Amino acid sequence: MNQPSTQSMTVDAAVRVPIADVELVRFHMVGPADNELRADETYWLDMCLTPRPDNARARYRDHWSPNRFQRLGKVFMLPAGEVLQARSDGGISQASLLCHLRPEPIRQWFDGDLQWRGQRLDASLDIADSNVRALLLRLAEELRHPGFAGTTMVELITAQLAIELSRYCRNVHENRDSGGLAAWRLRLIEERLREPREAPSLGELAALCGLSVRQLTRGFRVSQGCSIGEHVAVSRVAQAKQMLSGRQSIKAIAYTLGFASPSAFCYAFRRATGQTPRQYRERSLRVTLQ
Numbered sequence: 001m002n003q004p005s006t007q008s009m010t011v012d013a014a015v016r017v018p019i020a021d022v023e024l025v026r027f028h029m030v031g032p033a034d035n036e037l038r039a040d041e042t043y044w045l046d047m048c049l050t051p052r053p054d055n056a057r058a059r060y061r062d063h064w065s066p067n068r069f070q071r072l073g074k075v076f077m078l079p080a081g082e083v084l085q086a087r088s089d090g091g092i093s094q095a096s097l098l099c100h101l102r103p104e105p106i107r108q109w110f111d112g113d114l115q116w117r118g119q120r121l122d123a124s125l126d127i128a129d130s131n132v133r134a135l136l137l138r139l140a141e142e143l144r145h146p147g148f149a150g151t152t153m154v155e156l157i158t159a160q161l162a163i164e165l166s167r168y169c170r171n172v173h174e175n176r177d178s179g180g181l182a183a184w185r186l187r188l189i190e191e192r193l194r195e196p197r198e199a200p201s202l203g204e205l206a207a208l209c210g211l212s213v214r215q216l217t218r219g220f221r222v223s224q225g226c227s228i229g230e231h232v233a234v235s236r237v238a239q240a241k242q243m244l245s246g247r248q249s250i251k252a253i254a255y256t257l258g259f260a261s262p263s264a265f266c267y268a269f270r271r272a273t274g275q276t277p278r279q280y281r282e283r284s285l286r287v288t289l290q
Contacts, residue, residue: 023097042100171222205228
């Protein structure tokens with residue numbers, strides 16, 4: 001797999017299991033980037049744990065015209081055998097979880113490779129599926145804080161991840177006829193959820209997508225396999241974790257995310273993760289220093 005020539009990469013933690021290689025990495029980008037990413041033998045999944053560089057976008061070199069670039073979402077996947085031209089303004093350091101899924105088990109389970117063409121290539125650059133995102137976050141936590149039977153846990157999570165990706169792939173193909181939301185509407189929802197402010201209401205998201213609340217909730221469940229409320233909750237926790245990796249105070253983060261008080265934020269965060277924001281920040285800092 002080719003690494004971009006205008007950036008260096010530091011591996012903070014890594015686990016290898018039969019189905020995948022999983023890494024916590026930091027990219028150090030000197031300036032504007034224009035690189036080719038190639039996944040010759042694996043499905044390359046990238047979930048950013050800190051914000052991507054401004055104007056991060058990409059195109060499938062062998063399928064799209066030279067001027068057709070699409071924004072890279074929080075999670076993107078490069079299918080095995082494909083080449084992705086990626087561009088950004090660069091100039092920052094960015095942390096990601098990389099998961100390189102080997103195709104052999106997937107072929108055995110699903111009677112051949114997953115077919116990523118047309119709409120599926122479009123959808124691969126911004127995977128908004130809450131199940132996929134939750135599994136990637138769980139992998140990141142396991143690498144940061146290895147527990148009992150950690151390697152076995154990583155193997156089980158990556159196997160489930162392969163299944164969820166297959167479901168996502170098939171849903172992309174079926175959504176037009178099954179009442180799911182169009183990809184552009186899912187992107188609008190994700191862009192709103194990434195804004196550092198209070199969680200959106202169903203009415204706000206429905207108006208953003210030009211739908212009724214009923215159409216939004218039904219279409220979102222068909223597309224993503226979960227309720228929109230569940231997805232918003234997962235996204236808020238992920239956003240809180242990203243902000244806790246920075247220097248903002250917990251009080252400032254609570255009010256930025258629209259909580260009524262820091263105690264309300266601490267209660268919600270602990271209920272979702274099993275630890276307080278302060279405990280999460282301290283553990284993450286210890287891992288970074290190691």
